[in-house]
Amino acid sequence: MSIAVIYGSTREKGNTEWLTEYVISGLPVEKIYLRDYNILPIKDERHTEAGFQPVLDDYQVVIEQVLKHEILIFATPIYWYSMSGTMKLFIDRWSQSLRDKHLPDFREGLSKKKAYVIAVGGDNPSIKALPLLQQFQYIFDFFGTAFEGYVIGKASKPGDIQKDNKAIANAILMQKVLAEQLKSLEKEKS
Amino acid sequence: MSIAVIYGSTREKGNTEWLTEYVISGLPVEKIYLRDYNILPIKDERHTEAGFQPVLDDYQVVIEQVLKHEILIFATPIYWYSMSGTMKLFIDRWSQSLRDKHLPDFREGLSKKKAYVIAVGGDNPSIKALPLLQQFQYIFDFFGTAFEGYVIGKASKPGDIQKDNKAIANAILMQKVLAEQLKSLEKEKS
Amino acid sequence: MSIAVIYGSTREKGNTEWLTEYVISGLPVEKIYLRDYNILPIKDERHTEAGFQPVLDDYQVVIEQVLKHEILIFATPIYWYSMSGTMKLFIDRWSQSLRDKHLPDFREGLSKKKAYVIAVGGDNPSIKALPLLQQFQYIFDFFGTAFEGYVIGKASKPGDIQKDNKAIANAILMQKVLAEQLKSLEKEKS
Amino acid sequence: MSIAVIYGSTREKGNTEWLTEYVISGLPVEKIYLRDYNILPIKDERHTEAGFQPVLDDYQVVIEQVLKHEILIFATPIYWYSMSGTMKLFIDRWSQSLRDKHLPDFREGLSKKKAYVIAVGGDNPSIKALPLLQQFQYIFDFFGTAFEGYVIGKASKPGDIQKDNKAIANAILMQKVLAEQLKSLEKEKS
Structure with missing residues (x-):
């Protein structure tokens, strides 16, 4: 039973990460910093005869890592009223995974997960x-993923988030909910 | 007096481009296919002492080309209920241009432009x-750019858009409005 | 096979009605002007022992009239970025009809209908x-009603709408779609 | 220095009121229960020669009471993904107050107020x-009213809200912010 945090920030230890630390403190978490990976824009080859072609980048490693966890936290700074381009590149590639015979359970797997969003903007x-939250809802609806909660933070300069009571x-409340969910997931399994 | 079309598609001659052709038919347009350029994700260096560092990619060429035109059409397929990652990478970099001493008029320049959105999804x-349109509105509001209109198309497979009457x-109507705007912009100048 | 137009305007022959005339021209339509009826605000008695009590107003007559038709067009001026209070009073009472033993098929009946929205604001x-359209979508989703289309008009003063090409x-396009739907509904029945 | 709470509920001591009590506990508040007043739907007479005519109901008394306060809390159950019809009737009439020579400072008065929203739905x-929050934002933007915060509660049956930690x-946090705002407003005045 564990949590994957998918970080869309391009800055280390920024406001989004600071707020996320409150949420995940003490919980079994794998942190995935998308900025550490090379993820290329999707090439829409859905309709070519040969279908999607393998891409020489790190996407496959990342998505397989993400899929191992029962709970997903999408932690993104708000760039231009939307998720960061870094995170968008990652999610756009899901269209490829949906048709990837090496990931036959992609859609069903996501349907069983619980999702959270942490978004920080100025x-x-x-x-x-x-609108960003509504888009996440549409994405989760597509898969049947449960959108369990979100926290919106207000911050621009480094450290600003520490003043957003x-x-x-709300991060602390999310922490409690996550701790309880992990417990009950453990029980279901045992 | 002219129009820049900024294409966010990754596929050639897809539904978004087909619909956009209706809009721009016969008009003085420069087409910018973002997929033809290498644009890297923004590194948020707003708060470092040295500020943003030069990036070795094609962003600067593209943004300078865009800024030459009075009217901007953002033409994007709808990926996961949002603009394509390709287009998001481009817009995210505007945060850098806002602080670029080589583009001192970036913000004011955008405030004088008229913007249109063409978005196609399944x-x-x-x-x-x-939500995507609301995000564009927030972006344009930030600069004071006039959001003059949009067309939403429904299409998944190649050619689908041709059945969306x-x-x-609405593309034809947008065409007329653009033609009139170009005329009156000409008059203002002469 | 027929259409009910539910008018939320308080003004006769206003912009919303003018635009709606384009849509329904030549079609078999029953026009319901909510302003002609006395509809009281809902009293939320869902949780009282006795449940909802009969209300001495015209709501029951109106809802029964509406339910006779296969296609519903909600035509409302946009007051304060939302439907008119007149129309909201009418829709709020649906919570009562959901529990009304004299309307046992209320929910299922609505699930089989097709809905359109015409909204005009300045x-x-x-x-x-x-946001208004998203709310209608949530309402229709609740019942399983198909949200088939909408037209947004821009107008403030009397007559303004005639300049909104x-x-x-889009009203003319909606007209065509309605005409085709009526035909195919006729065929299904015969 | 004081607060007006404008209640849109039709039920006494419902979930919305329970949550609002947390917010206003210990603060100087006037509670206005819209259900206790007779407020008729607006007649849009903006464009008649004579303009809006006096209406024989309680609206004028209520709006004048509201305008005496510096901070406004709109507390509404969520009916059909929107504010209650009762509250919508009240707000629709603002279009009349905007043209009321007995309220010459209506618009400017509202521009100086701070607004909060409490909304509870199932x-x-x-x-x-x-979407409801976005509509309130548009309303407040129209006047220049500061939209200082909101709390969303989840509840259907009586008492449900007490389980929404x-x-x-967030109600308690809003309470603190309000207490501080009242203090600093006092200081400004003295």
Whole structure:
């Protein structure tokens, strides 16, 4: 029973990561920093005769790592009112995995997971991040993944997030929910 | 007086391009296919002492080309209810241009432009693309760019778009509006 | 085979009605002007022992009239970025009909209908009406009603709508779709 | 320095009121229960020669009461993914107040106020209430009112809200913010 945190930040130890630390503190987590991997834009080859061709980058390693976990936390700074390009590249490639015979359970696997979103931005994110959350909901709906919760943080400069009491309080609440979910998942298995 | 079309598709002659052809037919347009360029994810160096560092890719060439035009059309397939990763990488880099001393008029320049969006997707885009449109609105609001119109198309397989009468009718209407805008921009200048 | 138009306007022959006339021209339509009826705000008695009590107003007559038709068009001016209060009063009462033993097929009946929305407003409706459309989608999703299409019009003063070429073109397209749907519904029945 | 709570519920002591009590506990508040007043749907007479005519109901009393306060809390159950019809009737009438010569400072008055929203619903409100929040943002933007915060609660049956730890935690946070705002408003005045 464990959690994968998928980080879309390009900056080390930024506000998004600081807030996420509150959420995952003490929990069994694998941290995946997308910035450490080379993930190329998807080539839409859905409709070519040969279908999608293998891509020489790190995507396959990352997605297989992600799929090992029961709970996924998408932690992204809000760039231009949306997820970071780094995270978008990763998610766009799911269209390829959907047709990948080496990942026959991709869709069904995602349908059984629980998802969380942590998003931090500077420009009125409590309202202007709502389209981003709706997009995540549509993505999770596509797979049947349960969208269990989100935290929106407000921060621009390094350290700003430490002043966002509301985000911190909600991060702590998410922490509790995650701890309980892990416990009950353990019980189901045993 | 001219128009830049910024294509976010990864596929040649796909549905998004087909629909966009209706819009730009007969108009003075420069087509920029982002897939032909190497654009790296932004490194958020806003808060480092040295600031943003030069990046060895094609972004600078593309943004300077875009800025030459008065009207911008963002033409993107809808990937996972959002703009393509290819287009997102391009827009994310605007954060760097905002602080680029070689582009001192970046923000003011964009404030004077008119913007259009053409978005094509397969999964109920007339509703599920609305968050994407709201995000474009927030982006344009940030700069003061006028968001003059959009067309949403419904298509999955190659050629599907040709059956979307509503999208085609709206593309033709957008064509007329663009032609009139170009005329009145000409007059203003002369 | 027929269509009910549910008008939420408080003004006679306003912009919303003008645009709707384009849509329904020549089609078998029953027009229901909510302003002509007395519909009281719902009293939330879901959780009282006795449940909902009969209400002395015109709601029951109106909802029964609506339910006779296969296709529903909700035509509302956009008041404060939402449907008119008049229309909201009517829809709020659906919570009562869901528990009304005299309407045992209320939910299932709505699940078989097709729905359209026509909304006209003055303040950038092509973007600012998007939340309203999402709410209609959530309502229709609740029942399983098919949300077949919408037209957004831009107008403030009387007559303004006649200058909105885009809305008129889309109204005409909706007209065609409705005509075809009626035909194929007739065939199914015969 | 004081707060007006504008209640849109039709039920006494329901979940919305319970949650709001957490927010306002110990603060100088005037509670306005819209259900206690008779407020008629707006008649759109903006464009008639004579303009809006006086209406024989309680709206005027209520709006004048609301305008006396510096901070407004809109507390509404979520009916059909939107504010209650009762609250919508009240807000629709603002279009009349905008043209009311007895309220010459209506618009400017609202521009100086701070606004909060408390919304409670049963069907995945953390996502499905987002359009409602965006509509409130558009309303507040229209006047220049500061949208200072919101709490979304999840509850259907009486008492359900008491199990929503997240909503309660956020209500308590909102309480603190309000207490601080009142203090600093006092200082400004003295």
